[in-house]
Amino acid sequence: MSAPHDLPGREEIEAALRGHQADYAELRLETGESTRLIYRGRELEDIGKASSQGGCARALVRGAWGFISFNDLRDLRDKVALAARQASLVGREESRLAPIPAAVDDVPARVVQDPAGVPLAEKKRLLDEYNEIIWATPKVQTSNITYSEGRRQVVFASSGGSYIQQGRLDLSARIAVVARDGSEVQQAGVSIGSHGDYSFIQGLHQEVKGLAQRAVDMLAAPHLTGGEHTLICDPVLAGVFVHEAFGHLSESDFVYENQQMKEIMVLGRRFGGKHLNIVDGAALPNLRGSYKYDDEGTPAQKTYLIREGILVGRLHSRETAAKMGEKPTGNARAINYHFPPIVRMTNTIIEPGEAKLEDMLAGVKDGVYAKNWYGGMTSMEMFTFSAGEAYRIRNGKIAELLRPVVLTGNVFTTMEHIDAIGNDLDVNEGGGCGKGMQMPLPVSNGSPHIRIRQCLIGGKAP
Ligand SMILES: [Zn+2]
Structure with missing residues (x-):
């Protein structure tokens, strides 16, 4: 060669x-x-x-x-x-x-x-x-x-x-x-x-x-009255949610260095219903987070983070794997030669379930359908996200366009409140991930439509 x-x-x-x-x-x-x-x-x-x-x-x-x-x-x-x-x-x-x-x-x-x-x-x-x-x-x-x-x-x-x-x-x-x-x-x-x-x-x-x-x-759309609503997220918003709110907490350098996170992110702990499966892996083919070897030469894999609602894995470099007594997962990545590799996500996906979007909608008399992602922030397990686009759900149908909405909550409570996972997986390859000084790193995230009960939604942007 x-x-x-x-x-x-x-x-x-x-x-x-x-x-x-x-x-x-x-x-x-x-x-x-x-x-x-x-x-x-x-x-x-x-x-x-x-x-x-x-x-x-x-x-x-x-x-x-x-x-x-x-x-x-x-x-x-x-x-x-x-x-x-x-x-x-x-x-x-x-x-x-x-x-x-x-x-x-x-x-x-x-x-x-x-x-x-x-x-x-x-x-x-x-x-x-x-x-x-x-x-x-x-x-x-x-x-x-x-x-x-x-x-x-x-x-x-x-x-x-x-x-x-x-x-x-x-x-x-x-x-x-x-x-x-x-x-x-x-x-x-x-x-x-x-x-x-x-x-x-x-x-x-x-x-x-x-x-x-x-x-x-x-410009002329009505404001939503803030409060707890039933929310259906499109694949883009749900995918960004799983990356931003949950995925970063699965990066083992963060878990290892943080006593509070170590106590929260305990393998074997239940974080959602049996329908909830979350994976990350560069071995998923042809996506922006895909590769054959990470920047330490570890072969790419597909790692279950949550399987049937239970926390079963996290993302590792060779060093974090050794320190925590687990196996390397092929997630050590550097954005370019100016930086050493650190633990990063690749393609982070909520696996599809069995629900059809129309059936998920049919179960909602009054709620919100939110699409796309506009921005947001996380602090430990708390998140605040702006959806790019929101509609009222009335009597099981998507109704009028709303002013943009802001979702706030605790990621673990929110995952527990997911009561339906769609069969329509879609992967979002836009944007990039930032961590430390290394951004925007190519990643993808994906999800089917998901429905969340009792989600705190604000009507005004922060
Ligand atoms: Zn990120």
């Missing part, structure tokens, strides 16, 4: 890792190219391509990590030595990493429709069309469109004998509209993405038209 051009060869990389005073050492080298187009209002604010190249060395000595990142790919041996020296200054305990098999592999990028075959001018023309549709809608005050594509080749090599090349083509976009009438302002937006298929951005004309019209319609 040959290294991508510009990167040093395998022999040189492996030689650089040998003979250090370290319990473990690794190198991660990367070349990348990105393209982006950003519109603010009618103006194309940024259009262009950039390329990057660099690497990092990480070494473990007596339980402590040394880490350095660099752009100059020469003298790799000195860089590993420096990381080991750094670690040796602080290391005072035993180094513990859960074992993984050494892997030698070459994984090409998944490419379905290659954006490299589409001229930049053609991409601009398409986004111009979407922007024109938005601006043709009366009462639109402004718009924002961001398109980005990133192509990377990463070589990972470790003192444990792994040598893995992986390619990746990640695509994402956000289209947002702000409408205004006097002092009244409303917004609507959509985030989309794809692992390797440019067609994700094509043919959205009708959807963009609907988006702009919805922002305008919300």
Whole structure:
């Protein structure tokens, strides 16, 4: 197997890792190219391509990590030595990493429709069309469109004998509209993405038209009276809920460092009904959070976090797995060579149940149907989310559009109150995940429609 051009060869990389005073050492080298187009209002604010190249060395000595990142790919041996020296200054305990098999592999990028075959001018023309549709809608005050594509080749090599090349083509976009009438302002937006298929951005004309019209319609929509309501969430909102409110609590670095969370996130504890199954895994194919190996060379897996309502697993790096006496799950990820890998989600999914949406609606005399996600925050088990779009449910039917609503609650109580899980799984590949300084990391989240009893819903945005 040959290294991508510009990167040093395998022999040189492996030689650089040998003979250090370290319990473990690794190198991660990367070349990348990105393209982006950003519109603010009618103006194309940024259009262009950039390329990057660099690497990092990480070494473990007596339980402590040394880490350095660099752009100059020469003298790799000195860089590993420096990381080991750094670690040796602080290391005072035993180094513990859960074992993984050494892997030698070459994984090409998944490419379905290659954006490299589409001229930049053609991409601009398409986004111009979407922007024109938005601006043709009366009462639109402004718009924002961001398109980005990133192509990377990463070589990972470790003192444990792994040598893995992986390619990746990640695509994402956000289209947002702000409408205004006097002092009244409303917004609507959509985030989309794809692992390797440019067609994700094509043919959205009708959807963009609907988006702009919805922002305008919300200007005159009635407010919901706040309080406890029966809520049906669409797959996007439910997927973001499971990522933001629950998924981050399953990241073991967080659990391990936090005594209160350790006491809450006890394996074997019941968090929901028998119909509730939640998984995370990069082994789920062809999604934005999919890969074959994580950034420590651990093979991707599919990990049950909740099975039939019971907490059965969590997400690990090699280090958190060893410290908690569990198995690594392939969730150690770094956004690029400037950062060491940390425990991250990949594709986080509420598995489908048996309920049909029409039957879920039929059981609701007066409630709320909320779609999409606009933003929010979490603090331990408490969350506050803004839904992008909300409708009243009356006598089992979706009725009038409402002003946007805010959902508030405790994630565990909310999961207990899920009383129906749909059969219509859909995966949302828009947006990205932030943790520490590393954002936006490509992830996906998915869910069928879900129904939640006694959900606290506020009528005004925070
Ligand atoms: Zn996140």
